[in-house]
Amino acid sequence: MNVVLDAHELACERDDRWLFDSLELHLRDGDIVRIEGANGSGKTSLLKLLTGQLVPDAGRIEWHGQPLARAREAFRRSLLFIGHEPGVAAALTAQENLAWSAAMAGVGVSAAAIDDALAGVGLTGFEDVAANQLSAGQRRRIALARLDLVPRPLWILDEPFTAIDRHGVAWLEQRVLSHGEQGGAVIMTTHHTFQANDRVDSLILGATA
Amino acid sequence: MNVVLDAHELACERDDRWLFDSLELHLRDGDIVRIEGANGSGKTSLLKLLTGQLVPDAGRIEWHGQPLARAREAFRRSLLFIGHEPGVAAALTAQENLAWSAAMAGVGVSAAAIDDALAGVGLTGFEDVAANQLSAGQRRRIALARLDLVPRPLWILDEPFTAIDRHGVAWLEQRVLSHGEQGGAVIMTTHHTFQANDRVDSLILGATA
Amino acid sequence: MAFDSFSAFLTMGGYARYVWPAWGLATLMIVGFVLWARRERRQLMQQLQRRRRREADSA
Amino acid sequence: MSSREMPVATPTRLGWAHVCLAQLRRELALARRRGGDWLNPLLFLALVVVLFPLGISPQPARLADVAPGLLWVAALLAMLLSLDALFRTDHADGTLEQMLLAPQPLPLLCLTKVVVHWLLTGVPLALCAPWLGVLLSLPAGAAPVLIGSLLLGSATLSLIGAIGAALTVGLPRGGILLSLLILPLYIPVLIFGAGAVQTALAGGSAAPAMALLGAMLALAVAGAPFAIAGALRISVNG
Amino acid sequence: MSSREMPVATPTRLGWAHVCLAQLRRELALARRRGGDWLNPLLFLALVVVLFPLGISPQPARLADVAPGLLWVAALLAMLLSLDALFRTDHADGTLEQMLLAPQPLPLLCLTKVVVHWLLTGVPLALCAPWLGVLLSLPAGAAPVLIGSLLLGSATLSLIGAIGAALTVGLPRGGILLSLLILPLYIPVLIFGAGAVQTALAGGSAAPAMALLGAMLALAVAGAPFAIAGALRISVNG
Amino acid sequence: MWTFVHKLGSPKWCHALCARLQPGFWIAAGLLLAVGAVWSLAFSPPDYQMGDSYRIIYVHVPAAILAQSVFVGMALASAVFLIWKIKVADMAATVMAPFGAAMTFLGLFTGSLWGVPTWGTWWTWDARLTAMLIQLFLYIGVIALRGAYGRDDQGAKAVAVLTLVGVVNIPIIKYSVVWWNTLHQPATFTLTERPAMPASMWVPLLIMVLGFYSFFIALTLYRLRNEIMRRESRTRWVQALAD
Numbered sequence A, B: 001m002n003v004v005l006d007a008h009e010l011a012c013e014r015d016d017r018w019l020f021d022s023l024e025l026h027l028r029d030g031d032i033v034r035i036e037g038a039n040g041s042g043k044t045s046l047l048k049l050l051t052g053q054l055v056p057d058a059g060r061i062e063w064h065g066q067p068l069a070r071a072r073e074a075f076r077r078s079l080l081f082i083g084h085e086p087g088v089a090a091a092l093t094a095q096e097n098l099a100w101s102a103a104m105a106g107v108g109v110s111a112a113a114i115d116d117a118l119a120g121v122g123l124t125g126f127e128d129v130a131a132n133q134l135s136a137g138q139r140r141r142i143a144l145a146r147l148d149l150v151p152r153p154l155w156i157l158d159e160p161f162t163a164i165d166r167h168g169v170a171w172l173e174q175r176v177l178s179h180g181e182q183g184g185a186v187i188m189t190t191h192h193t194f195q196a197n198d199r200v201d202s203l204i205l206g207a208t209a
Numbered sequence C: 001m002a003f004d005s006f007s008a009f010l011t012m013g014g015y016a017r018y019v020w021p022a023w024g025l026a027t028l029m030i031v032g033f034v035l036w037a038r039r040e041r042r043q044l045m046q047q048l049q050r051r052r053r054r055e056a057d058s059a
Numbered sequence D, E: 001m002s003s004r005e006m007p008v009a010t011p012t013r014l015g016w017a018h019v020c021l022a023q024l025r026r027e028l029a030l031a032r033r034r035g036g037d038w039l040n041p042l043l044f045l046a047l048v049v050v051l052f053p054l055g056i057s058p059q060p061a062r063l064a065d066v067a068p069g070l071l072w073v074a075a076l077l078a079m080l081l082s083l084d085a086l087f088r089t090d091h092a093d094g095t096l097e098q099m100l101l102a103p104q105p106l107p108l109l110c111l112t113k114v115v116v117h118w119l120l121t122g123v124p125l126a127l128c129a130p131w132l133g134v135l136l137s138l139p140a141g142a143a144p145v146l147i148g149s150l151l152l153g154s155a156t157l158s159l160i161g162a163i164g165a166a167l168t169v170g171l172p173r174g175g176i177l178l179s180l181l182i183l184p185l186y187i188p189v190l191i192f193g194a195g196a197v198q199t200a201l202a203g204g205s206a207a208p209a210m211a212l213l214g215a216m217l218a219l220a221v222a223g224a225p226f227a228i229a230g231a232l233r234i235s236v237n238g
Numbered sequence F: 001m002w003t004f005v006h007k008l009g010s011p012k013w014c015h016a017l018c019a020r021l022q023p024g025f026w027i028a029a030g031l032l033l034a035v036g037a038v039w040s041l042a043f044s045p046p047d048y049q050m051g052d053s054y055r056i057i058y059v060h061v062p063a064a065i066l067a068q069s070v071f072v073g074m075a076l077a078s079a080v081f082l083i084w085k086i087k088v089a090d091m092a093a094t095v096m097a098p099f100g101a102a103m104t105f106l107g108l109f110t111g112s113l114w115g116v117p118t119w120g121t122w123w124t125w126d127a128r129l130t131a132m133l134i135q136l137f138l139y140i141g142v143i144a145l146r147g148a149y150g151r152d153d154q155g156a157k158a159v160a161v162l163t164l165v166g167v168v169n170i171p172i173i174k175y176s177v178v179w180w181n182t183l184h185q186p187a188t189f190t191l192t193e194r195p196a197m198p199a200s201m202w203v204p205l206l207i208m209v210l211g212f213y214s215f216f217i218a219l220t221l222y223r224l225r226n227e228i229m230r231r232e233s234r235t236r237w238v239q240a241l242a243d
């Protein structure tokens, strides 16, 4: 088992409003969970809790049975996170951005591996273009190239389909499903409807809101 | 006729690459045009040309038969533009943001009108919350409230469905269609597929790229 | 001729420390700008040729 | 609704005065929301005024000598630092784009922004400088000229500085580049501002220097809003 | 692929040295991409040095008197201004979030960033200060102590300043707030730094002041990276 | 006039024009500088007060004059660029800036070298000197702004605005600095009052000044061609030049 992430009785409060409480989430190898909910229902907040960036107002989060704060290093070695802002430096080229990302993940990769990953997201020919010369969607694709470049069992993705065109969406859906098939686990927020919806579990936030 | 916008032989070049050339676009009352294309195909650049923010490398743009640069004030009095970044100040409340937007558009509105517009986009109860306390989608909804608040014949919207949840998307589609029915015109970029696709014209960029 | 000998010319009436660096920098700048501009031209031409070759390849 | 009813006729069409008022209200609301931010330039001024005696020498006679120049330089740096943020958030969140596409005269909107900046930065600096002068043993008699020259001068500084802020707003590290672009343009203001205080201290008449400061302000008010608007147009169109 | 083959074992697992190297390479690439940006603090220093004679008095004797303090204060302000941008773009584009979630020791990554900042700001400032001293009629003999004290001191300034930059990175108008948080902490460095030069000029030994500067630097190297990392954690989680 | 302005808008035409004008200026620069240098260093008589140290004047004055002319030239080019949207004008401004900065620096450098034997100091806060120093900063600001934007159109316009604001400011600085100095202390040194020069001194000076101008024009034409080719590198006519 690579992924054993459990949230018990999780609650989150923002500005005197309970976004959710008694939330249970159990993630194992092969699970693909999609978090749904209206705008402002707390999807991003939940992801921040699960990655340890926010501290829960109630409940606990465990990685392989250990509290997240204790298992921090092991957890991070298994995690690939892409947030609303994907961590792509505007002044650096696609190649440089990914080299740094891989190093941060603690993974040594060759330049050829980076070029392959960029080719995978349709950025061949843009390897040496600074990100600020790219369109909104191309910039997000640089971040998505990490999915191929940095092998991690657990993916946590906040609105990964933002600004991606139709082909890109199909590719990304496929990539998420194949990650699940290879024994990885994915949690993501999205307003987008999956083609292969039956492979994907839904967690719906703020049904009342 | 409220909207008479014509682009002839339009061309755009970025970094020694022709994104498109000889593009023709003729927009009249009731038209709804959706600009499609892969990431980096030049959708945002086209909108910037059409609003006069970029100057075309070739071709011309005319508003009621006059060059855009000459008819600037009249054009702007007819235009409602929402870009990638929607112009919502993070430190201001929804109410304050909209009051300012309306004044910039040269429209006098009452506080009640603003509350109504906010209710229309599902932000009742958030009128006095600063935008930086809101989620990504809620912030974009503030910008969308302008569609109701500032009556303009021509809407130019860059990825208006970004970060909007499912209900919001349905509402916005409806709103766009009804604007067309009332004799307005809409140009927007989006990767999203419309329900009522037959009412919407598509302009596809960079079919080869 | 304002100087009696070549060494007098070099000494500049005792002001060699000031006159020669001033003229030296001026010369350096003029020569430097010429060389810089020519190097710029050479690199540009190489770039253009490379691009031509690349486009010939792809075509 | 039929196609005829499309409301091009807006509910009420606002005049320029109203638009300016709305802009003013927005800027003030932002300032209020940022809380004690308007205090920052004052505190910066105070800290620089404290640093100098520490770095130089705490003898009152020597300090009094340099006090007018020091206060003026410190106030100028405080203005400069506060300018960097003038358009930055507006640019990032798309507000500037909306301003550029609004059917309103952009120079007027810019002028309004600058006026608010001056009210919240230049005026408090001018009013507080004499108190800090006390720390530097500046004679109390110099206070009126100090206040007057700073009031006139800081308005010019705001206007000129806003041009630089507009030019650098799209760049990642605007801050220090801004200083570089703007400081040479600030020099005449500094010379006559500090000069006015020094002549007043020496018993002369500050009137000529003040008149020159006024003339520079007039020039800046007439020209800067257009330069700012032009610079913003350049910076935003990406 | 079967579920067993899920590659948790990464291609090669990097040691800390490699990670630091990657961070270093990134920062240098960014600096290169920004072109002449590293010159800006130098030019700012030069401009402030020019402002003072203009504001105060152009007499050489008086200028030489205040020169060490002036150069030190100007260098300190230049460091301060350049610090504002240290984490700003990294925060805006999500890079900081990625750093926080990386399985690498954050203090080490922060230290690397600060070292690059010092190399590109503090070192050039130290090396150029004596040349600007000429403009202020500073005797040439003071140059070695001036360079030495600025080298040691600016490293401390970078480290302390980075704490402030980390604390203010999430705020819209960091710049001037940062100055406030940081300037009080800079005062000891300023006192001993300018003091070293002044004693050297007066013919005394600069060694004790330099030793103190060294001690402050040691303290800062030991403590600041942890403070920076903590501050970043606070600023980013939002 | 209008056809000329219109033609200026064509980079290809400008490129050809530069090529045509260039040789004359290179030859003039070479001759004038060579004759001027030999004459002024070896043949003109020593000054009765300053001795041979005055030979610095032959680089100092041309540099100081060029420093100002180049900025004016840049401002004119910027105005043309902003008003008529002629890109070649911006390219010319780009190309001039480094030379102007270099001349300003040369003026400062030679001036302060000359200051040691005549005034006994490297630097003094005299009006002219101060104005010149500030002008150097203006040049650097223009170059830095262009660098910060990189080579694109947006940067070009930003730089043009800054150049125009800067040139308005130069006379203001000049006068303010002059008045500032007289506010505090009597003018320490006057540069303008000097014994009337004999022709054997001022003729070589004039030759040097003309030589510097010719060199500046020749260099600008040469580098302008580079710049035109770089920015138009994807057009067919530039591609055709490559072989």
Ligand code: HEM
Residues within 6 Å of the ligand: F057, F060, F061, F064, F065, F068, F107, F108, F109, F110, F111, F112, F113, F114, F115, F116, F118, F119, F122, F128, F129, F130, F132, F133, F191, F192, F194
């Ligand atoms: C760093 C120091 C100096 C600077 C920045 C400087 C700057 C200038 C400038 C801007 C000009 C005006 C050129 C023009 O437009 O006609 C000039 C001219 C001149 N300078 Fe200097 N100067 C410096 C030092 C000196 C020294 C030490 C001397 C000799 C005593 C000197 C002698 C002259 C003379 C004779 C002229 C020609 C005057 C005229 O034609 O109006 N300069 N200098």
Ligand SMILES: Nc1ncnc2c1ncn2[C@@H]1O[C@H](COP(=O)(O)OP(=O)(O)OP(=O)(O)O)[C@@H](O)[C@H]1O
Residues within 6 Å of the ligand: A132, A133, A134, A135, A136, A137, A138, A163, A165, B014, B015, B019, B037, B038, B039, B040, B041, B042, B043, B044, B045, B046, D238
């Ligand atoms: N500021 C810029 N400077 C230079 N080139 C740019 C700039 N912005 C965009 N480009 C180039 O223009 C092309 C089109 O960009 P644009 O933003 O118009 O694409 P888009 O169709 O909106 O894509 P997306 O779907 O990703 O938003 C990109 O491929 C990019 O290389």
Ligand SMILES: Nc1ncnc2c1ncn2[C@@H]1O[C@H](COP(=O)(O)OP(=O)(O)OP(=O)(O)O)[C@@H](O)[C@H]1O
Residues within 6 Å of the ligand: A014, A015, A019, A037, A038, A039, A040, A041, A042, A043, A044, A045, A046, B132, B133, B134, B135, B136, B137, B138, B163, B165, E238
């Ligand atoms: N920084 C913050 N400070 C205070 N409250 C916040 C903050 N960010 C978000 N909130 C509140 O938390 C609620 C949930 O925000 P969150 O970003 O988690 O929503 P979301 O489900 O991701 O929405 P979206 O679909 O729009 O991205 C929002 O309604 C907002 O009021």
Ligand SMILES: [Mg+2]
Residues within 6 Å of the ligand: A043, A044, A045, B135, B136, B137
């Ligand atoms: Mg969200």
Ligand SMILES: [Mg+2]
Residues within 6 Å of the ligand: A135, A136, A137, B043, B044, B045
């Ligand atoms: Mg786009």
